[in-house]
Amino acid sequence: MFSKATEYALRATIYIAKKSTTEKKIGIEEIAKAIDSPPSFTAKILQALTKDNKIVSSSRGPNGGFFMTEKAKRLPVRSILLAMGEDEVLEKCVLGLKLCSEVQPCPMHAQYKTIKQQLIKLFVQKTIQQLADATKDGEVFITNKKLVVKK
Amino acid sequence: MFSKATEYALRATIYIAKKSTTEKKIGIEEIAKAIDSPPSFTAKILQALTKDNKIVSSSRGPNGGFFMTEKAKRLPVRSILLAMGEDEVLEKCVLGLKLCSEVQPCPMHAQYKTIKQQLIKLFVQKTIQQLADATKDGEVFITNKKLVVKK
DNA sequence: ATAAATAAAGATATTTTTGTCCTTATTTAT
DNA sequence: ATAAATAAGGACAAAAATATCTTTATTTAT
Numbered sequence: 001m002f003s004k005a006t007e008y009a010l011r012a013t014i015y016i017a018k019k020s021t022t023e024k025k026i027g028i029e030e031i032a033k034a035i036d037s038p039p040s041f042t043a044k045i046l047q048a049l050t051k052d053n054k055i056v057s058s059s060r061g062p063n064g065g066f067f068m069t070e071k072a073k074r075l076p077v078r079s080i081l082l083a084m085g086e087d088e089v090l091e092k093c094v095l096g097l098k099l100c101s102e103v104q105p106c107p108m109h110a111q112y113k114t115i116k117q118q119l120i121k122l123f124v125q126k127t128i129q130q131l132a133d134a135t136k137d138g139e140v141f142i143t144n145k146k147l148v149v150k151k
Numbered sequence: 152m153f154s155k156a157t158e159y160a161l162r163a164t165i166y167i168a169k170k171s172t173t174e175k176k177i178g179i180e181e182i183a184k185a186i187d188s189p190p191s192f193t194a195k196i197l198q199a200l201t202k203d204n205k206i207v208s209s210s211r212g213p214n215g216g217f218f219m220t221e222k223a224k225r226l227p228v229r230s231i232l233l234a235m236g237e238d239e240v241l242e243k244c245v246l247g248l249k250l251c252s253e254v255q256p257c258p259m260h261a262q263y264k265t266i267k268q269q270l271i272k273l274f275v276q277k278t279i280q281q282l283a284d285a286t287k288d289g290e291v292f293i294t295n296k297k298l299v300v301k302k
Numbered sequence: 303a304t305a306a307a308t309a310a311a312g313a314t315a316t317t318t319t320t321g322t323c324c325t326t327a328t329t330t331a332t
Numbered sequence: 333a334t335a336a337a338t339a340a341g342g343a344c345a346a347a348a349a350t351a352t353c354t355t356t357a358t359t360t361a362t
Binding site for chain 1 (some may be wrong): 158169240248263266269288292293294
Binding site (some may be wrong): 172176179194195197201209210212213214215216217227274 | 306307308309310311
């Protein structure tokens with residue numbers, strides 16, 4: 001559905017929202033390890049999300065790293081897609097037709113529309129914070145490492 | 152959602168299903184023009200769909216071209232995704248986690264699952280024929296050309 | 303038999319995506 | 333002031349996706 005870059009952006013943001021406060025910042029190494037992504041590439045992506053401090057904030061130097069303000073954590077997940085320039089995925093015609101619309105629908109338009117609406121609703125209603133909180137319970141995960149089941 | 156290649160595959164297949172019979176074959180130029188796709192690239196894609204005559208059939212020489220058997224037209228749209236090696240899109244984790252599952256769900260898993268199920272259902276239940284038939288009514292389209300509204 | 307029309311196959315080119323690495327700027331602690 | 337730790341920025345590299353072009357094989361009509 002999304003590009004690798006956007007997948008990393010989503011996972012990284014959730015991780016930062018979960019682990020950071022304005023006081024406590026998280027380094028790129030830790031982030032990349034936690035979400036199983038290439039560190040340098042992930043750094044590039046976070047740079048983009050840090051533009052204008054829109055979603056992620058950062059500071060350099062010792063004890064520097066990435067963090068999110070409480071306000072940013074309350075942003076809808078969709079804002080990550082927008083920042084990554086991949087919001088279009090949620091809107092576009094499943095057959096790739098530029099002019100597909102109510103006026104000139106493709107043969108999948110009517111049925112696909114209802115699914116798209118749910119997708120958009122999901123990304124608009126869920127906040128980054130909500131996803132981060134879910135991982136705190138230890139019942140949902142953003143790692144690729146296999147869980148060790150407790151006896 | 153899908154790659155360009157798969158979008159062209161879907162549109163081309165629908166067009167061939169609509170226009171061809173075992174008797175009447177359609178050339179690549181006509182197909183590419185109708186669905187607004189690059190002819191050579193589209194030819195490559197149809198070559199893949201023609202493998203083992205699974206979805207599309209073809210014959211060379213004068214009056215040759217692409218066509219579909221009635222049986223092939225009754226295939227689910229999903230079979231095109233499978234032939235294009237892009238069926239995974241319908242199954243995979245929205246955050247790109249390899250191990251995301253009921254056992255180890257990502258924070259979007261539960262909500263995204265129901266949407267995925269509808270997507271899969273849509274692609275499994277709709278046949279190529281049904282989409283082609285819809286375009287015959289002239290109420291749905293697979294072209295990128297702007298409709299001219301009749302007075 | 304020959305020529306023409308067509309898809310198949312293969313080689314190549316271009317663009318985009320993904321990824322790495324090196325240098326620079328900034329901040330902090332000493 | 334200096335050294336160390338960090339992100340930012342830019343140049344580069346590799347891989348994948350998209351696209352084109354040329355040659356070959358097949359079929360049909362004459």
